Amino acid sequence: MIKDITLGQYFPGNSIVHRLDPRMKIILTILYIVTIFLTKNVYCYIAVFLSSILLVLVSRISLKVVIRGIRPILYVLAFTMVINLFFTKGETLLWEWWRLHIYLEGIYRAVFMALRVVSLIIGTSVLLTYTTSPIVLTDAIEGLLSPLKKIRIPVHDFAMMMTIALRFIPTLIDETDKIMNAQKARGADFNSGGLVKRAKALIPILVPLFVSSYSRAEDLAVAMECRCYRGDVGRTKFVRLSFSGKDFVAFVLFVSFGAAVILANLYLPFGFKV
Amino acid sequence: MNILELKDVSCRYAIGTPFEMTALSGVSVSFEKGKTTGIIGHTGSGKSTLVQMLNGLLKPESGKVLLYGADIWENPKELPKVRYRVGLVMQYPEYQLFDETVRADIGYAPRNMGLSPEEIEQRVKEAAAFVGLPEDLLDKPPLELSGGQKRRAAIAGIIAMRPEVLVLDEPAAGLDPRGKAEIFEGLNAYKKAHGATVILVSHSMEDMAKYCENVILMRHTQVIKQGSVRDIFSEPDLLEESGLAIPAAYRLALALRRRGINLQGELYTTQGVRRAILAYQEGRGKV
Numbered sequence: 017m018i019k020d021i022t023l024g025q026y027f028p029g030n031s032i033v034h035r036l037d038p039r040m041k042i043i044l045t046i047l048y049i050v051t052i053f054l055t056k057n058v059y060c061y062i063a064v065f066l067s068s069i070l071l072v073l074v075s076r077i078s079l080k081v082v083i084r085g086i087r088p089i090l091y092v093l094a095f096t097m098v099i100n101l102f103f104t105k106g107e108t109l110l111w112e113w114w115r116l117h118i119y120l121e122g123i124y125r126a127v128f129m130a131l132r133v134v135s136l137i138i139g140t141s142v143l144l145t146y147t148t149s150p151i152v153l154t155d156a157i158e159g160l161l162s163p164l165k166k167i168r169i170p171v172h173d174f175a176m177m178m179t180i181a182l183r184f185i186p187t188l189i190d191e192t193d194k195i196m197n198a199q200k201a202r203g204a205d206f207n208s209g210g211l212v213k214r215a216k217a218l219i220p221i222l223v224p225l226f227v228s229s230y231s232r233a234e235d236l237a238v239a240m241e242c243r244c245y246r247g248d249v250g251r252t253k254f255v256r257l258s259f260s261g262k263d264f265v266a267f268v269l270f271v272s273f274g275a276a277v278i279l280a281n282l283y284l285p286f287g288f289k290v
Numbered sequence: 291m292n293i294l295e296l297k298d299v300s301c302r303y304a305i306g307t308p309f310e311m312t313a314l315s316g317v318s319v320s321f322e323k324g325k326t327t328g329i330i331g332h333t334g335s336g337k338s339t340l341v342q343m344l345n346g347l348l349k350p351e352s353g354k355v356l357l358y359g360a361d362i363w364e365n366p367k368e369l370p371k372v373r374y375r376v377g378l379v380m381q382y383p384e385y386q387l388f389d390e391t392v393r394a395d396i397g398y399a400p401r402n403m404g405l406s407p408e409e410i411e412q413r414v415k416e417a418a419a420f421v422g423l424p425e426d427l428l429d430k431p432p433l434e435l436s437g438g439q440k441r442r443a444a445i446a447g448i449i450a451m452r453p454e455v456l457v458l459d460e461p462a463a464g465l466d467p468r469g470k471a472e473i474f475e476g477l478n479a480y481k482k483a484h485g486a487t488v489i490l491v492s493h494s495m496e497d498m499a500k501y502c503e504n505v506i507l508m509r510h511t512q513v514i515k516q517g518s519v520r521d522i523f524s525e526p527d528l529l530e531e532s533g534l535a536i537p538a539a540y541r542l543a544l545a546l547r548r549r550g551i552n553l554q555g556e557l558y559t560t561q562g563v564r565r566a567i568l569a570y571q572e573g574r575g576k577v
Contacts, residue, residue, distance in 0.1 A: 191385075197347045198386035201378040202447060203370050203402030220398065223388035227433065 026149045032262065033075035033147045038156035040263040044270050045143045051274040052136050056281045061128050063280075067273065068135040071142045085141055086134060093130055100126040150182035152255075159257055172248035180236070188229070195224050293323040293487050294344055294376065294455060299353035301339055313339040315511045316353070321455070321504075326481065326488040328498040328519075331508030332533035337491045338381060340508070341459050344489065345376040374403055377453030381460050383444035387432035392423070392443050395432055399451045410450075417446035420483075421476040438469040445473065449480055456480065457489040462497070474501050495529065496537045498522070499558030507532060523558050539563040 028034075036044075055064055072082050106121025144153065158175035165171050196206070199220045206217050301314040314336045321327050331337050342348040343355055346362050346369045355362050362372045380386070389395035393414055400410040418428060421442040427435065432443060445461060456477065462470035478501070481488050490502060498505050498519060505522040507515040509532040515522060522529070526536050526544060536544075543557040543566065553570055556562035 194380065195386055197342065198380045198383060199398075200347060201345060201373055201380065202386075202399035202451070203373060204398075205370065205402070220386075220388045224385050228385055 025145065027077055027081065027146050028149075029076055029147065031074060031076045031147070033071065033142065035262070036266055037257055037259050037263045038148050038152045039159050039257060040259060040267060041143050041148055042153075042156055042160060044266060045140050047270045047274055048139050048143065049136065051270075051277050052132055052139070054274070054277055054281065055132065057277075057284055058124075058128075059284055060277045060280050061131050063273075063277070065131045065135045068138040068142070071139055075142050075147050077142060077146050081146070082138055082142070085146075086137055089133070089137065093133055096133065097126040097130050100129050151179055154179040154182065155253075155255070156257065184232075187232075188225070191228060192221065192225060195221050291323045292320040293358060294321040294489075295319070295356040295359070296340070296343060296350075297354040297356065299340075299343055299350040299355065301343070301348060301351050312511050314343070314350075317511075317513050318353075319506050319513055319516055321487060321489060323487050324481075324485055325503045326490060326501060327504040327506060328502035329489065329491045329506045329508065330493060330495065330498055330522075330534060332493065335508040335532075336511040337493075337508055338459055341378060341457050341489070341491055344455070344457055345373045345378045347373075347378070370402075374399070374451050375453055376455045376457060377448040377451050379445050379448045379456070379458040379461055381463065383447075383461075384437065384440035386444055386447070387440060390431060391429050392418075392432050392435065393428040396428075396443060396446045396450050399447060403451065413450045413452065414446075417450040418443075420449055420480045421446045422472050438465055441465065441469075442473065442476070445476070452484060453486065454484075455487045455489065457491075459491045460493075461490070462492075477501075493534065495523075495534055495540075496559070499537055499540070507534075509533075519558060 033041075052064055055061055072079060101118060101122045102116050104119060104122035104125045105117075106119030108120035109117060110120055110123075111118040148156075154175045157178070158171055161169075161171045161175075196204075200206075204217060204220055206214065208214075209217070296317055296319050299314055299317045300312075303309070303311045303313055317336070317340060319340075329337050329340060339348060343350060346355065346366075349363060357372060357376065362369065387395050389398060396414045396417055397410045400413050405413070414428070415425070418425065423439065423442050423446060427439060427443075432440060435443060441461070445458070448456065458477070461473055461477070465473065474497075477488055477490075480486060490497070492498060502519060505515075505517065505519055506513055507522055507528070514532060515525070515528060523540065526540075529536055537558060537560075539560040540558050540563070543553050543563050546553060551570065553563065553566035555566045555569070557566055
């Protein structure tokens with residue numbers, strides 16, 4: 017069922033990661049990504065990977081869920097590994113056949129590449145998507161981008177559009193599921209036949225989905241107007257974001273980690289730079 | 291004779307995530323051929339999940355679904371055929387309308403069944419007649435119909451398969467009393483004409499009393515009680531514990547009984563209680 021998609025899903029909880037200010041989490045995520053891409057050294061790769069596992073443990077998201085989130089990108093991962101394995105030129109030739117060469121450097125590079133991608137996905141999804149509800153996340157984006165309001169960029173409207181879009185993804189998934197079931201009950205078959213037949217089989221799902229989305233959009237607009245929504249002018253917030261001690265501690269930790277990685281790149285003796 | 295049977299069926303949603311939720315736990319029920327069976331329970335008691343088991347839309351995690359004693363999951367390739375025999379009208383079915391005309395939409399299932407155009411046309415007309423959809427509406431786009439008409443068109447879309455078992459999940463939700471009565475009359479007419487078995491989901495005890503012969507009472511993913519309407523009504527406390535409202539007329543009859551006025555006969559519908567009160571007065575007049 018489509019309901020089983022977990023990538024990009026929020027898992028409610030009460031860990032320290034959940035409780036960090038969402039704006040800080042966005043900043044930390046950016047820091048973390050930068051750190052990962054700065055990594056050039058074996059120790060750092062291992063450290064980065066371990067740090068992503070540490071994040072999972074701290075956030076108390078079950079490892080199973082995280083692994084399931086990685087599954088969809090396994091093919092991409094395998095592909096990058098293969099490409100790196102065969103097309104990296106280095107000094108220590110290990111194996112050669114026709115135009116394919118495997119160098120020791122290629123092996124390292126493939127493994128490190130995989131580590132990098134996996135840590136990237138685990139780190140960002142634990143820091144942001146798994147532990148932050150989409151609504152809070154858009155709030156945070158609005159907060160971070162609010163200086164742009166000074167140059168008349170409609171930050172609030174973008175944030176509201178994003179909130180609404182995110183809010184309705186689960187609804188749409190549910191609805192698709194329902195409509196698919198309703199049509200299956202009428203003998204629809206989505207899994208057999210050629211491309212044309214399969215595309216045609218989608219019409220009974222897409223038409224009702226569009227119809228109900230439009231009517232829902234209209235209902236929502238009316239409901240918002242009934243509650244006097246008129247953009248962010250004079251609008252106050254129920255949940256006010258505020259930084260606290262733990263946000264600063266987390267910030268310092270991430271910055272030091274980044275700095276340590278840069279230093280390790282420069283000075284650690286094991287100079288396996290890839 | 292039992293046409294459909296669930297044996298120890300359990301089902302969970304979103305297994306392995308924090309949203310994991312049990313929908314059915316060890317449910318065993320049977321549906322008598324040719325009878326109207328009601329499934330009643332509070333929101334979230336598992337009614338809708340149970341109905342989706344009946345035509346193989348959901349697969350039980352454990353347990354069996356038997357149609358005439360044969361496990362419908364034994365050969366999943368035959369499932370479409372099961373779905374033609376067990377017609378399911380989902381909740382708010384008007385959302386499933388998609389075709390250019392009402393006629394084409396009602397004909398969707400018969401087309402999937404591979405019937406001849408003449409047969410399809412005939413079935414569409416018959417189904418529209420059962421649900422009381424005037425023939426001049428058949429060539430309109432579904433979007434131009436009113437809410438009640440859309441609902442009927444959607445139900446007709448299932449009736450056009452001429453299912454042996456017609457399952458309806460809250461067919462009258464959100465309709466006015468008249469639209470409701472008309473839909474139930476249509477269902478009765480279909481049942482009589484084709485000797486079909488009808489399964490109705492509702493949370494209105496009034497509907498159960500009026501239209502059903504047997505009732506299945508559900509609470510918290512389990513079947514609490516299964517029996518005739520009389521059996522179920524004989525335990526008003528059980529109903530209230532399950533979060534269900536006892537029909538006003540029956541409550542009146544119970545209150546009268548507590549004050550020593552024993553009404554006789556069928557006391558679950560307004561009509562029945564009215565008759566009983568009149569009979570009681572008459573009886574007293576004679577004394």
